[in-house]
Amino acid sequence: MDTAVYAGTFDPVTYGHLDIARRASEVCQRLIVATTNTVTKQPLFSLDERTTLLYEALKELPGVEVASFSGLLVDFCRSVGAKTIVRGLRAVSDFEYEFEIAMMNRSLAPDIETIFLVANPEYMFVSSSLIKAVASSGGDVSQFVPPEALDAIIRRLAPRL
Amino acid sequence: MDTAVYAGTFDPVTYGHLDIARRASEVCQRLIVATTNTVTKQPLFSLDERTTLLYEALKELPGVEVASFSGLLVDFCRSVGAKTIVRGLRAVSDFEYEFEIAMMNRSLAPDIETIFLVANPEYMFVSSSLIKAVASSGGDVSQFVPPEALDAIIRRLAPRL
Amino acid sequence: MDTAVYAGTFDPVTYGHLDIARRASEVCQRLIVATTNTVTKQPLFSLDERTTLLYEALKELPGVEVASFSGLLVDFCRSVGAKTIVRGLRAVSDFEYEFEIAMMNRSLAPDIETIFLVANPEYMFVSSSLIKAVASSGGDVSQFVPPEALDAIIRRLAPRL
Amino acid sequence: MDTAVYAGTFDPVTYGHLDIARRASEVCQRLIVATTNTVTKQPLFSLDERTTLLYEALKELPGVEVASFSGLLVDFCRSVGAKTIVRGLRAVSDFEYEFEIAMMNRSLAPDIETIFLVANPEYMFVSSSLIKAVASSGGDVSQFVPPEALDAIIRRLAPRL
Amino acid sequence: MDTAVYAGTFDPVTYGHLDIARRASEVCQRLIVATTNTVTKQPLFSLDERTTLLYEALKELPGVEVASFSGLLVDFCRSVGAKTIVRGLRAVSDFEYEFEIAMMNRSLAPDIETIFLVANPEYMFVSSSLIKAVASSGGDVSQFVPPEALDAIIRRLAPRL
Amino acid sequence: MDTAVYAGTFDPVTYGHLDIARRASEVCQRLIVATTNTVTKQPLFSLDERTTLLYEALKELPGVEVASFSGLLVDFCRSVGAKTIVRGLRAVSDFEYEFEIAMMNRSLAPDIETIFLVANPEYMFVSSSLIKAVASSGGDVSQFVPPEALDAIIRRLAPRL
Numbered sequence: 001m002d003t004a005v006y007a008g009t010f011d012p013v014t015y016g017h018l019d020i021a022r023r024a025s026e027v028c029q030r031l032i033v034a035t036t037n038t039v040t041k042q043p044l045f046s047l048d049e050r051t052t053l054l055y056e057a058l059k060e061l062p063g064v065e066v067a068s069f070s071g072l073l074v075d076f077c078r079s080v081g082a083k084t085i086v087r088g089l090r091a092v093s094d095f096e097y098e099f100e101i102a103m104m105n106r107s108l109a110p111d112i113e114t115i116f117l118v119a120n121p122e123y124m125f126v127s128s129s130l131i132k133a134v135a136s137s138g139g140d141v142s143q144f145v146p147p148e149a150l151d152a153i154i155r156r157l158a159p160r161l
Numbered sequence: 162m163d164t165a166v167y168a169g170t171f172d173p174v175t176y177g178h179l180d181i182a183r184r185a186s187e188v189c190q191r192l193i194v195a196t197t198n199t200v201t202k203q204p205l206f207s208l209d210e211r212t213t214l215l216y217e218a219l220k221e222l223p224g225v226e227v228a229s230f231s232g233l234l235v236d237f238c239r240s241v242g243a244k245t246i247v248r249g250l251r252a253v254s255d256f257e258y259e260f261e262i263a264m265m266n267r268s269l270a271p272d273i274e275t276i277f278l279v280a281n282p283e284y285m286f287v288s289s290s291l292i293k294a295v296a297s298s299g300g301d302v303s304q305f306v307p308p309e310a311l312d313a314i315i316r317r318l319a320p321r322l
Numbered sequence: 323m324d325t326a327v328y329a330g331t332f333d334p335v336t337y338g339h340l341d342i343a344r345r346a347s348e349v350c351q352r353l354i355v356a357t358t359n360t361v362t363k364q365p366l367f368s369l370d371e372r373t374t375l376l377y378e379a380l381k382e383l384p385g386v387e388v389a390s391f392s393g394l395l396v397d398f399c400r401s402v403g404a405k406t407i408v409r410g411l412r413a414v415s416d417f418e419y420e421f422e423i424a425m426m427n428r429s430l431a432p433d434i435e436t437i438f439l440v441a442n443p444e445y446m447f448v449s450s451s452l453i454k455a456v457a458s459s460g461g462d463v464s465q466f467v468p469p470e471a472l473d474a475i476i477r478r479l480a481p482r483l
Numbered sequence: 484m485d486t487a488v489y490a491g492t493f494d495p496v497t498y499g500h501l502d503i504a505r506r507a508s509e510v511c512q513r514l515i516v517a518t519t520n521t522v523t524k525q526p527l528f529s530l531d532e533r534t535t536l537l538y539e540a541l542k543e544l545p546g547v548e549v550a551s552f553s554g555l556l557v558d559f560c561r562s563v564g565a566k567t568i569v570r571g572l573r574a575v576s577d578f579e580y581e582f583e584i585a586m587m588n589r590s591l592a593p594d595i596e597t598i599f600l601v602a603n604p605e606y607m608f609v610s611s612s613l614i615k616a617v618a619s620s621g622g623d624v625s626q627f628v629p630p631e632a633l634d635a636i637i638r639r640l641a642p643r644l
Numbered sequence: 645m646d647t648a649v650y651a652g653t654f655d656p657v658t659y660g661h662l663d664i665a666r667r668a669s670e671v672c673q674r675l676i677v678a679t680t681n682t683v684t685k686q687p688l689f690s691l692d693e694r695t696t697l698l699y700e701a702l703k704e705l706p707g708v709e710v711a712s713f714s715g716l717l718v719d720f721c722r723s724v725g726a727k728t729i730v731r732g733l734r735a736v737s738d739f740e741y742e743f744e745i746a747m748m749n750r751s752l753a754p755d756i757e758t759i760f761l762v763a764n765p766e767y768m769f770v771s772s773s774l775i776k777a778v779a780s781s782g783g784d785v786s787q788f789v790p791p792e793a794l795d796a797i798i799r800r801l802a803p804r805l
Numbered sequence: 806m807d808t809a810v811y812a813g814t815f816d817p818v819t820y821g822h823l824d825i826a827r828r829a830s831e832v833c834q835r836l837i838v839a840t841t842n843t844v845t846k847q848p849l850f851s852l853d854e855r856t857t858l859l860y861e862a863l864k865e866l867p868g869v870e871v872a873s874f875s876g877l878l879v880d881f882c883r884s885v886g887a888k889t890i891v892r893g894l895r896a897v898s899d900f901e902y903e904f905e906i907a908m909m910n911r912s913l914a915p916d917i918e919t920i921f922l923v924a925n926p927e928y929m930f931v932s933s934s935l936i937k938a939v940a941s942s943g944g945d946v947s948q949f950v951p952p953e954a955l956d957a958i959i960r961r962l963a964p965r966l
Contacts (some may be wrong), residue, residue, distance in 0.1 A: 027889055027918050038294075072298045084832055095900045102923050103286035108300055113832050115922035116894070118907050121765035125586035127813070133521075137555045139591055186436070188435050199616075231621045245349055256417045262442050264608035269622055277411070277438035281425050284928035300482055319458050394942045425930035430944055443604035455682075459716045461752055465668035510728055564748050567671055572760070578739045585762050596671050599733070599760035601746050736874035778841075781877045782912055 001096045004028040004084035007069075011043040012053045012149040014070075014131060016123035018065075020088035023065050023117050032080055033058055034067040044132055044156060056148040074109035085114040090124050114133050165189040170228075171196045173206040173214045173310040177284035179194050181249035184278050193241055194219055195228040205317055207294055215305075217309040219290035219301050235270035246275040251285050293318075299311060326350040326406035326437075327399050329391075332357045333365040334375045334471040336453060338445035342410035345439050348384050354378055354402055356389040364453055366478060378470040396431035407436040412446050454479075486600075487511040488560050489568035490552075493518045494526040495536045495632040497541055500607035503571035506600050508547050517565055519548040527615055539631040556593035567599040573607050584590060613617075619642060647760075648672040648728035650720050651713075654679045655687040656697045656793040660773060664732035666790040667761050669708050676724055677702055678711040688776055688800060700792040707746035718753035734768050776801075809833040809889035810876075810882050815840045817858045817954040818846040820935060821928035825893035828922050830869050839872040839886055840862055849937055849961055861953040878920075879914035890919040895929050937962075 003079045010017060010033075013049065017033075035050045038071040047068050055066045071104070076087060077146050085105060087098050102114040131141045135153045142150050167185050171178060171194075178194075178256045196211045198204070202212065208229050216227040217289040232266045238246060246266060248259050263275040292302045301313050328346050330439040332339060332355075339355075347353045357372045359365070365372065368389050391398040399407060405429060409420050424436040443449075453463045457475045463474050489507050493500060493516075500516075508514045518533045523595070526533065530551050533602060538549040551560040560568060570581050585597040602609075612625045618636045625633050650668050654677075659729060661677075669675045679694045681708065682688070691712050699710040713720040713755060729749060731742050746758040763770075775785045779797050786794050811829050815822060815838075822838075827889060830836045840855045842848070848855065854872050860871040873883040890910060892903050911951040935944045938956050947955050 027920060045808060070298075072295065075299075089904075090899070095894070098924060099894075100286040100288065100291060104295060105290055107304065108295070113828055114923065115832060116581040116923075117921055118919065118921075119905060120911075121768050121908060124765050124768075129584065130583060130587055134555065134587060134591070137553075138558075139555050142904075143590065157242050181382060184435055184591060188437060225425075231620075233617065233622045236621075250417070250421075256411070259441060260411075261608040261610065264443060264615060266612055267442075268626065269617070274345055275440065276349060277440075279438075280435065282425060282929055285926055306807075380733070392942075394939065394944050397943075422930040422932065422935060426935055426939060429948065430939070443607055446604050446607075449744065452744055452748055456716065456748060459714075460719075461716045467752065475721040506757055510759060557760075571740070572743075578733070582733075582762060586765060589764075596667055597762065598671060599762075601743060601758065601760075604747060769905040771905065774905055774909055778877065778909060778913070781875075783877050784879075787912065 002028070003030045003032065003080060003082040004030045004086050005034055005072050005080065005082045006086040006088075007034045007036055007076070009043060009128070010050050010054050010126050011041070011045055012050060012133075012145060012152060013057050013144060014123070014126050014145050014149070016088070016090070016126040016144075018057055018146065019119050019123050020086070020117050021064060022061060025061055027085075027115075028084065029063060031064045032067050032075060032082065032084070033064060033067050036069050036073070036076075045152065049152065053149050053152060055133040059145045062121070069113055069137075072108065074092050074105050074112055077109070077112050082117055083112055085112060087114060087116050089116045089118050090127075091119060116121075163189065164191040164193065164241060164243040165247050166193045166195055166234070166241065166243045167233060167247040167249075167298065168195045168197055168234050168237070170199055170202060170204060170289070171211050171215050172206055172293075173204070173211060173306060173313060174218050174287050175250070175284070175287050175289055175306050175310070177249070177280050177287040177305075177308065179218055180280050180284050181194075181247070181278050182219060183222060183226060184246040186222055189245065190224060192225045192247070193228050197230050197234070197237075198227050204268060206313065210313065214286075214307075214310045214313060220308045233260075233269065235266050235273055238270070238273050244273055246273060248275060248277050250277045250279050251288075324350065325352040325354065325402060325404040326408050327354045327356055327395070327402065327404045328408040328410075329358055329398070330359055331450070332364060332372050332376050333363070333366060333367055333450050333454075334372060334467060334474060335379050336445070336467050336471070337382075338410070338412070338441050338466075339386050340379055340443050340468065341445050342408070342439050343386060344378060344383060345483040346408040347383055349437075350406065350408075351385060353408070354387045354397060354404065355386060355388050358391050358398075367474065371474065372404050375474060377472045378466045383480050390416045394430065396427050396434055398436050399431070405434055406436060409436060409438050411438045412449070415445050417478055438478070485511065486515065486563060486565040487569050488517055488556070488563065489569040489571075490517045490519055490556050490559070491532050492521055492524060492526060492611070493537050494524070494528055494611050494615075495533060495628060497609050497611055497632070497634060499571070499573070499627075501540055501629065502606050503569070503600050504547060504604050505544060506567040508544055510598075510600075511567065511569075512546060512622045513548050513620045514547045514569070515554050515565065516547060517559060519552050519556070519559075520639050528547045528635065532635065533537040534634060535599060536629075536630050536632045555591065557595055560592070561597050563632050566595055570596060570597060570599050572601050573610075574628070609633045615618045625644050645726060646794050647674040647676065647726040648670065648730050649678055649717070649726045649763050650730040650732075651678045651680060651717050651720070653682055653687060653772070654694050654698050655685070655689055655776075656694060656771070656789060656796060657701050657773050658679065658767070658770050658772055658789050659770070659789075660763050660770040662680065662701055662790065663767050664730070664761050665702060665708060666705060668730040669705055671759075671761075672728065673707060673729075673754045675708045675730070677708060678720060679745070680717070680720075683750060689796065690701050693796065697790075697793050697796060701733050701790045716752065718749050718756055719755050721753070727756055729756060731758060731760050733760045733762050734771070807833065808835040808837065808885060808887040809891050810837045810878070810885065811891040812839045812840055812841055812878050812881070813894075814843055814846060814848060814933070815855050816846070816850055816933050816937075816958060817855060817950060819928070819933055819950050819954070821893070821895070821924050821931040821949075822953065824928050825891070826863060826869060827866060829891040830866055830894050832920075832922075833889065833891075834868060836891070837872050837887065838869060838949050839874050839881060841874050841881075843906060850957065854957065858951075858954045858957060863953045864965055867887050872907050875891045877913065879910050879917055882914070882917050888917055890917060891920050891934045894921045894923050895932075904925070916942050 051068045126144045135141045212229045287305045296302045371391045448466045456462045533552045607626045695712045770788045778784045858874045931949045940946045
């Protein structure tokens with residue numbers, strides 16, 4: 001694999017995301033971790049904020065670039081010369097959703113392949129939304145997100161606490 | 162089976178829905194494909210628009226009628242003399258939700274039976290919501306929805322693109 | 323639906339099977355409940371014994387016939403003029419297996435449709451194998467199987483107890 | 484188990500919840516059934532209303548107290564001296580979500596254990612949201628919720644019907 | 645909970661089993677970890693060997709006893725005065741099987757409740773059968789089983805290597 | 806990815822396997838498709854026969870080699886200089902099993918990564934065991950396996966038909 005794209009909302013980036021990014025960076029020569037907006041979810045952080053947090057978390061991982069995009073993932077892949085989409089799998093319900101997305105992307109771009117990596121078990125229950133829910137109730141989430149993301153969560157949620 | 166009802170939001174109708182409707186029409190004498198509103202989802206198209214798109218897509222299938230209703234599905238079934246509810250199954254998560262609905266309908270109307278049909282594998286990843294998400298990002302969804310629904314999606318989403 | 327086939331190993335027939343058979347008999351005009359041998363499982367009862375137990379349990383259900391067959395289910399369906407296969411769904415793992423079988427049967431015989439019915443919740447945990455395991459440990463399974471099947475289980479398993 | 488907490492939104496309490504509460508009260512000496520607010524769902528009833536309905540439904544069950552709380556569940560557990568969290572399991576999708584929550588709570592409070600109980604099959608398809616959807620379409624839900632909750636649903640939803 | 649039973653084949657005991665036993669011992673006053681034979685699986689170790697390995701692994705856990713039994717689990721529970729069955733959950737497929745067993749046990753003994761505990765994520769992929777498969781191919785499984793079980797596996801499988 | 810290994814029983818190779826092998830060959834420079842024996846399943850074809858059928862089916866795919874091995878997959882990977890294991894995912898139950906295997910392999914060899922590819926929907930219901938079951942009942946499986954495998958199945962199963 002020459003170039004691969006690992007895309008997500010990353011609202012914000014977690015150690016689970018970093019685990020997948022690190023694994024993916026070892027099976028491809030160039031990995032672009034790219035954040036985007038989704039129609040269904042209103043993010044806590046703006047696209048710029050999420051991209052910056054991603055950059056801070058990944059800047060020392062060799063062969064990894066950070067980007068943001070709008071529009072279709074397969075169009076973004078083509079614009080950066082990537083033939084592979086990387087996705088992280090956590091659980092069974094993930095798998096079904098991921099399968100739908102992978103099949104749709106294959107229909108839209110048969111030349112781009114999706115590969116799935118599995119996060120370490122210790123990160124299987126770590127999702128950005130659960131972390132935000134815990135943090136908004138005053139829980140300590142420092143073991144699930146990198147320091148910059150932790151600071152950003154605390155600053156953003158503090159007025160609500 | 163004399164009369165059966167295949168109900169859904171159909172926002173809009175997809176080739177996956179048509180596949181189920183065609184299969185159902187072969188195992189019953191009269192099939193009513195009926196669109197309705199749901200509490201949880203704000204549809205992209207109005208009930209009238211969805212009914213019209215359904216009618217256009219199904220008008221040449223013999224033994225199939227199109228309708229819309231409000232209220233409980235089991236009440237609608239009784240009003241049209243149907244003893245059978247048809248549902249399409251795509252995936253495991255579908256199944257759990259469908260099971261809940263089927264059991265609830267059985268509690269409300271023990272004389273009405275729910276039967277499940279399975280869509281063709283090529284339609285397993287085709288959901289109205291994924292299609293709308295792809296179309297809203299500028300993706301080509303012509304292979305997933307009939308021509309009239311495609312036109313309607315493009316006209317509705319164009320101002321947002 | 324004119325004629326439908328509800329096939330299985332029925333080793334032996336349970337109240338869960340009878341629940342599905344009764345429901346199926348209400349949505350089709352003629353239902354053939356047919357027992358067969360499987361490659362993978364060594365049954366406790368012979369094909370003849372299972373067919374007899376099935377017959378005893380179903381003989382008063384109008385519109386229902388009992389049969390046994392060897393070979394492919396779709397070939398049996400054709401031989402009796404059935405265009406519909408009935409399957410009972412209990413759980414998620416059932417669903418996946420059933421989906422595989424349904425797709426395979428559709429490939430072998432595109433003109434024959436599979437419909438799924440859902441057993442009552444009270445029968446969701448009732449499988450022939452669990453019943454046999456319980457009975458072989460001396461447990462009372464009279465609430466799960468009809469009287470003739472209960473007698474047969476007790477007679478068959480008694481020497482092992 | 485000395486003291487356990489069974490927490491939820493209970494919007495409103497159902498017979499499924501009561502089944503779990505009764506079972507839990509038999510395996511622990513003191514059970515606190517506690518309602519709370521969630522970030523993601525806008526409840527039909529206020530926290531006070533839900534607590535009152537819970538109290539009415541549980542007041543005759545020995546060893547059971549009713550409470551409400553805000554903030555983290557594990558903090559509430561500590562404040563009442565509970566070392567055990569009770570959760571009800573209905574289906575596979577429940578399980579995955581519950582697993583995430585249990586692991587997160589274990590990270591936040593390693594000394595508090597989560598135990599799962601399984602509702603009776605007859606309550607497996609009974610969720611507060613499905614009940615509200617049925618009631619809002621005019622369906623009779625008296626077999627799923629206790630009388631006070633039924634009254635409350637009817638009064639609340641009547642203006643919309 | 646006064647007395648609870650945690651039963652299984654334990655062929656042999658793994659650190660995953662020990663994790664569940666330790667957690668269960670903290671929510672009940674007396675825990676009996678009991679090994680048994682199953683109809684379907686031919687164990688690698690005899691009932692005596694499995695009981696001995698279990699005893700070695702658990703002898704220092706306060707409030708925990710080791711036993712073996714034949715026949716129905718609910719009968720064993722009654723014979724030792726236990727009102728609670730403890731089961732460990734690892735994955736979704738576990739859950740379905742466990743649900744069946746729990747419902748069957750509830751039918752056989754309505755006064756005995758089953759509670760489920762979730763193993764730590766690091767043990768989620770640790771099953772006795774996978775460990776035996778790996779060991780039989782010469783893999784090092786010392787991180788998954790206690791020392792005595794490791795020795796027993798090596799001695800038993802050595803002649804096959 | 807320089808070198809990857811796609812391992813399985815391949816008893817015999819199906820078009821589903823070939824779909825995964827072709828996809829994998831496009832995301833890595835060298836792909837070794839390797840057949841092995843499993844402890845639990847008694848194969849229909851010998852290791853040599855399965856390897857030969859695999860070779861016939863794959864000989865024209867550039868960058869793909871065929872091999873067989875015994876012992877641990879991770880040891881085979883090391884012996885051929887592969888840092889990546891390729892697995893095909895079909896369904897939810899696959900996923901759980903695959904997850905267990907992937908975590909175990911990661912424990913045994915942290916430097917080797919497992920990636921998952923998803924087969925085309927048309928192959929989702931195609932498993933070697935289902936194909937053998939259908940063929941042994943006289944069904945036509947020519948659309949699921951390559952010609953050499955079809956011949957081998959017919960020759961092997963003919964005496965039983």
